[in-house]
Amino acid sequence: MTTTDAPTTLAARGISKSYGDVRALADVSIDIPRGQSVAIMGPSGSGKSTLLHCLSGILVPDAGVVSLGEDAVSALRDKQRSLLRRRRFGFVFQDGQLLPELPARENVALPLLLGGKSRMEALAAADQWLARLGLAGMEARRPGELSGGQAQRVAIARALVHGPDVVFADEPTGALDQATGHEVMQVLTTTTAMAGSTLVLVTHDDEVAGWCQRLVEIRDAMIHADQPITGGTR
């Protein structure tokens, strides 16, 4: 949260992004209030990942502004932007992107250690999150010793351990079978809701999107539709 008590809205104002001649985003604006879960869908190449990367400060738009509460994310210099990303955002990718040589508990503790917490505090918090996600007893396993669904739960714990304002997820169930994907989405949406974090995810899968409260459809670099999901699980 910012120093005021105002809810921390993630917002894009008129953002555009091109790669050479390819226009990936054209004058896109969106407001995502704190705690909301949003699915971004659209055809391949429509600009979904570019939007996610601009909102999360991985990319800087060519024009327009991305802000989180009172902080203009897109105006920050590289170093400040990566600091903000580390402190206030969490990320879940398709393949988890856990560090293969580290046990689950150390993977989860990493954002806290990077944020300056003591090793003891960070590992204790990591163990709590792993237990919350149904992984008690698996703290010492390395990612290669976990199933795909278990590894994604470790990735979710790592994304949430430092109490981020926003969790960004790019195809979080893309590498899982349907039943495991369903389970991971249930865990992802309920734990981010419990933590009071916003969830922004990109998916090709209607069922995955159905776990969110809002659906944003991108076509040809623009927002084509933006509507609440009725019967959304969150």
Ligand SMILES: Nc1ncnc2c1ncn2[C@@H]1O[C@H](COP(=O)(O)OP(=O)(O)OP(=O)(O)O)[C@@H](O)[C@H]1O
């Ligand atoms: N690094 C890059 N260099 C050049 N062109 C790029 C780059 N990244 C994306 N693009 C192009 O920008 C457009 C939007 O890409 P983006 O990855 O945002 O789409 P997407 O909707 O996420 O696609 P997919 O569903 O296939 O992942 C596409 O035409 C893509 O080819």
